[in-house]
Amino acid sequence: MRPELSAALDDLNSTLTTIEKVMDPEEMSARVRELEQQAADPSLWDDPDHAQQVTSELSAVQGKLRKLTDLRQRLEDLPIMYELAEEEGEGDELADEELADMRAQIEALEVQTMLSGDYDQREALINIRSGAGGVDAADWAEMLMRMYTRWAEKNGHKVDVYDISYAEEAGIKSATFVIHGDYMYGQLSVEQGAHRLVRISPFDNQGRRQTSFAEVEVLPVVEKVDSIDIPDADVRVDVYRSSGPGGQSVNTTDSAVRLTHIPTGIVVTCQNEKSQIQNKASAMRVLQAKLLEQKRQEERAEMDALGAGGQASWGNQMRSYVLHPYQMVKDLRTNYEVNDPSKVLDGDIDGFLESGIRWRMAQQQAE
Structure with a gap:
């Protein structure tokens, strides 16, 4: 041999x-x-x-x-x-x-x-919000949502969309969805942060280059053992008619639900289920996940350890996706890069997940 x-x-x-x-x-x-x-x-x-x-x-x-x-x-x-x-x-x-x-x-x-954290084996709750960049940022947020759902589909994981807030011209203002499966949180938590896109804007008549941002937040799905008790008096419930693309009874009845957690000011919406009861249950799961994350941040005393990130703008990005003047996707923490953005945006992100997990492990060992 x-x-x-x-x-x-x-x-x-x-x-x-x-x-x-x-x-x-x-x-x-x-x-x-x-x-x-x-x-x-x-x-x-x-x-x-x-x-x-x-x-x-x-x-x-x-x-x-x-x-x-x-x-x-x-x-x-x-x-x-x-x-x-x-x-x-x-x-x-x-x-x-x-x-x-x-x-x-x-x-x-x-x-x-390497996924041995307390919540790593949980399913993942993902929130995507458009940041700086106007209509391009809203379009970019929708592209990121597609990237993660395509990754889930390729790996045989079911995706449940809880809420989408559509932007006026194109794209989305925000989206909340769950990717089901073991260790989804452990794998996808390294995706948290600001994602930056550089390209020739399809919305600019003069064909100028545009930089836009979107924020990705990844939370572990709450389980019954988590003991996140939310008194009814702490939550304001508002119902309204669903917006955006729909069908059947989705946007013809007041089935959408908005929950406001009064002590913290956290607001959660859900409108993709057909009934108000289903939307309220889904919204409550999202609220519990956010409160669990807040609790973990307070206990660890490191506010940026795992919690919801900061503002999606310059100086905060964790990954850059460049479509013009050259083709490259680069993770700014691990320096892992790929020269085929189209594959990455079609869900081929395993290399970024692996390098991110290894980087996180090295950071933890260094601490």
């Missing part, structure tokens, strides 16, 4: 061994057996919420264990693939493809082991 190939396999083996030490397959197997016993109990579904938690965790742990076991077996089989190809006088193309695929999967799993 070629020396460089042996070195590559040794490197993958070392990384996978480290991952196994962190994830502990034996402990995971024991947890699977424990959860299987609970799932087999006929009385489990007497408490549907608890039953859902048990079955969801069982499925998640089984999936992780299966993936870890599969990667180990494939890595052990890889040298044999190369040996067979050499003995039969065939090329190494198939084995090389397997090596590349395994490297990508092991690196992705390595990144997941």
